[in-house]
Amino acid sequence: MSKQQVKIAWPFAKVQKAQLLWIGEPFRFDHKMMIKTYFRSQGRTEGILMDWGTLPSLAIQHFYTDGIITASQAPEGVQEIDMTIYPNKVKYHERPWSIQGSSDPATSRSFVFSFNGKNVFLPVIEVLRSILAPNGFLLYRLFESNSFPQFFTETFEPNKIHLSFSSQYELKYTKTAFIYQLVWLLTNRDIRQVYENIAFRWLQEKVLRFEWTFTQPITIKARVKEKINTYTILQIVNVKNKDIPYKHISISHPEIQDPEKSNEAKKYTYRSLNKQGDEDGFTLDEQLDGSTEDFDLVQMNQLKHEYTLVPKIERIKGSISKQRSKEDENTKKYYINTNSIRSTADSGGQQIVRGLEHQMLHQIQAQGELQDFINVLKVLEQYPIIGTIQVIMDVLPDGHGERRFTKLSDNMTKRRYVIAQIFLGNEKQFNIIEIERENRSLSMLILSSLVKRDWKTIYDPLLTNLVNDSGTWTSKSLKKIEDQGITVVKAKHISKGVQHRAEVILSKLDY
Numbered sequence: 001m002s003k004q005q006v007k008i009a010w011p012f013a014k015v016q017k018a019q020l021l022w023i024g025e026p027f028r029f030d031h032k033m034m035i036k037t038y039f040r041s042q043g044r045t046e047g048i049l050m051d052w053g054t055l056p057s058l059a060i061q062h063f064y065t066d067g068i069i070t071a072s073q074a075p076e077g078v079q080e081i082d083m084t085i086y087p088n089k090v091k092y093h094e095r096p097w098s099i100q101g102s103s104d105p106a107t108s109r110s111f112v113f114s115f116n117g118k119n120v121f122l123p124v125i126e127v128l129r130s131i132l133a134p135n136g137f138l139l140y141r142l143f144e145s146n147s148f149p150q151f152f153t154e155t156f157e158p159n160k161i162h163l164s165f166s167s168q169y170e171l172k173y174t175k176t177a178f179i180y181q182l183v184w185l186l187t188n189r190d191i192r193q194v195y196e197n198i199a200f201r202w203l204q205e206k207v208l209r210f211e212w213t214f215t216q217p218i219t220i221k222a223r224v225k226e227k228i229n230t231y232t233i234l235q236i237v238n239v240k241n242k243d244i245p246y247k248h249i250s251i252s253h254p255e256i257q258d259p260e261k262s263n264e265a266k267k268y269t270y271r272s273l274n275k276q277g278d279e280d281g282f283t284l285d286e287q288l289d290g291s292t293e294d295f296d297l298v299q300m301n302q303l304k305h306e307y308t309l310v311p312k313i314e315r316i317k318g319s320i321s322k323q324r325s326k327e328d329e330n331t332k333k334y335y336i337n338t339n340s341i342r343s344t345a346d347s348g349g350q351q352i353v354r355g356l357e358h359q360m361l362h363q364i365q366a367q368g369e370l371q372d373f374i375n376v377l378k379v380l381e382q383y384p385i386i387g388t389i390q391v392i393m394d395v396l397p398d399g400h401g402e403r404r405f406t407k408l409s410d411n412m413t414k415r416r417y418v419i420a421q422i423f424l425g426n427e428k429q430f431n432i433i434e435i436e437r438e439n440r441s442l443s444m445l446i447l448s449s450l451v452k453r454d455w456k457t458i459y460d461p462l463l464t465n466l467v468n469d470s471g472t473w474t475s476k477s478l479k480k481i482e483d484q485g486i487t488v489v490k491a492k493h494i495s496k497g498v499q500h501r502a503e504v505i506l507s508k509l510d511y
Contacts, residue, residue, distance in 0.1 A: 006057070010067030011046045012039070017063045019075070021045065022099045022106060023125050026052050026143075026208060028412065033143060038099050039064065045101025053136040055129050056303070059235040061225065074223055078234060083115045084219045085122075090212040093121070111212055120224070120231045124208060130236035130303055131218065132195050134181060137173045142208070144410065145199045154186060160248040161187065168368050171255045179251060179313055181305060184244050190215040216243075238304045250314040257318050265328040370418050372498070373434045377420050379502040385424055392419040396435075397464050405471035408438050419459060422509070430509050431455060435466070437493075442471060446489040446508055447481070458486065 012018050018041035026033050033052035038045055050058075054069065062072035090113045097108040109124040133139045141147055151169040155162040161183060165174065173182075185191055190213065198210050221238035224231040370393070381389050395414035396406050408415055420432040431447040447458065458481065465477040478488050489508050494501055 005068050006070045007067040008048065008050065008054075008069055011048065012041045012044075014066055016041050017065050017073070018046075019063050020058060020060055020072075021101075022097075023055070023058055023060065024104070024106065025206075027206070033140065036104070038102055038104075040101055043101075045099065047102060047104065053139055055125075055139060056134060056136075058129070059223075060123065060126070061234050074234070075225070078223050078225055080221055080237065081115075081224055081231070082219070082221050082240075083120070084217050085113055086217050087212075087214050089113050092209075092211065094209075109209060115231065118226075118229055118231050120233065122222075122233045124210070126233060126236055128208065131220075131239055132185070132191070132198075134303060134305070135173070135178055137170070137178070138181070138185070138195075142195070142198050143202055145203060146196070147199075159246055160250065161246045162250045162252075165251065165253040166368075167254045167371055169253065171253060174251060174253055174256065174315070176313060177305070179249060180244065180307060180311075183246070183249055183311070184242050184305075184307070187245055188216070188243070217241075236303070238306065240306045242305060242307045244307055244309060244311055247309065247311050248314065249311045250316055252316040252318065254318060256315050263326065265326045369436055369438075370416060370434065373418055373420075376498045376501045376505065379498050380422070380505060383502075383506060385506075387423040389423070390421045392421070392459075393417070396467055397460070398467070405467055408436070417463065421455070424509075431459075432491075432505065433459070433462075435471075440471060441493075443473065443490040443492050444505075445473065445478075446491055446505075448487045448489075448510065449485060451485070453486070458484070 018039040020037060021040050022038040024036040024038070024047075026035050028034070029049075035050055035052055035055065036047050037050055037058065038047050040046075057069040059072050059074075061075050063075065064072050090111050093108075093110045093112045095108050097106040099106050111122045111124065111127065113120050113122070128139070128142070133142055137151075150166065152163045152165045155164070163179075163183070172178075185195055194210055194213055198208065201207065201209060219240040220236050221240065222233045223235045223237060224233050374391070377389055377391070380386060393416065395416050398406055404411075406415055407413060415438075416436045418434045420434070422430045422432065424430075429448065433445040433447070435442050445462075447455075462477065462481060465480075466473065469477060473490070482488055487510070491505060491508055494504060
């Protein structure tokens with residue numbers, strides 16, 4: 001995990017410690033999952049909005065300083081205890097809760113079991129944070145019904161499991177610790193059933209509540225606060241004796257490639273305008289709508305998972321990737337800002353950071369179909385006739401009334417689009433519009449004009465009409481564009497490789 005400091009916007013004075021009192025229920029806000037956390041310092045309680053993906057860094061009743069959430073201090077009187085939670089000995093407990101210094105309503109949800117003659121209260125949110133979903137990928141899948149097949153397929157052989165990941169599964173989650181956690185969840189039927197049932201209840205009731213139907217004991221080391229007859233678990237720091245019933249794990253992923261050194265010069269390179277050292281860290285901003293690819297997951301370093309058997313992981317490499325270290329006069333140089341503002345919002349199944357108008361192609365990160373389109377553009381950019389490619393990415397406008405096409409089939413995730421503005425060496429410009437199709441047959445559009453245009457005034461009504469027409473490029477809508485002297489060419493999608501698809505697009509550019 002990253003050793004960099006990660007901060008949140010902090011409403012308290014510098015070096016003033018604030019205690020995390022409460023973590024609220026997750027809720028959907030502006031098309032992403034959020035939580036409201038409550039910190040208290042010197043008699044003042046403040047509610048702070050955070051992305052759901054920040055949960056792994058939060059520890060109830062612990063103290064935080066200067067908004068740094070990658071470090072916390074346990075309250076006085078806390079002790080660490082090893083305990084085993086046995087199946088059929090756990091009861092669910094729920095009651096209204098009053099947050100000190102806040103009038104916001106709250107409900108306490110905990111599991112209760114007996115240990116050393118005392119009742120132990122284990123918050124439901126802590127079970128999710130430390131046992132079932134200790135990383136961002138699993139946290140966000142909690143709200144999606146049967147979404148695993150979008151990210152990987154499972155193949156089982158005697159004593160072996162193979163996971164074939166799609167491009168939607170972020171490469172960073174193929175690190176060893178994440179693979180072990182995922183396989184443990186997938187291969188223990190009781191664990192998996194509890195995890196997958198959470199989504200059904202959430203979609204119906206908008207409440208994270210589940211039954212303790214685990215059939216195996218779970219051993220933990222926890223920081224607890226002791227009263228006369230009770231222990232309250234503040235934070236689980238270690239989950240022990242986790243069993244993976246397979247000795248071998250193999251994985252494949254489109255980005256797991258066989259590197260090969262090459263004497264060829266780089267096609268492009270980056271130059272940072274404001275590179276910062278590791279000591280500066282990241283600042284989280286909940287107003288961003290998605291995470292960036294280079295953001296390391298935010299996790300407390302003391303959370304550990306131990307396994308009774310550590311399976312061997314085999315990474316099956318795909319195609320050869322050339323590693324170029326040289327530059328020459330043909331190497332394209334991109335100058336980018338590397339500011340330290342980040343988000344822990346999900347980048348798979350949620351929308352990517354908005355406001356990316358006129359970004360250079362190689363700064364763009366997408367998922368699924370749109371990432372495939374970006375990959376085609378990267379190939380297209382290498383042709384001599386192509387000057388530069390700039391990209392606009394956003395979600396579709398709402399249109400008039402309730403329009404189903406604005407959202408994907410889960411009826412929650414906003415449908416996205418990409419506009420590639422292609423500038424040729426002869427100063428001609430072509431504009432390719434690609435819509436997130438989700439198995440639809442919607443064609444790409446290629447727009448061009450003999451005169452310079454304010455293209456935003458063209459895009460906006462065209463996309464609004466697309467939504468109002470239920471996801472169809474109608475003749476009426478396209479004719480309005482053509483009547484303005486704009487050439488419109490439709491390009492159907494083909495299933496061949498990126499090189500062939502790039503050639504097809506190039507053939508449709510009238511240069």
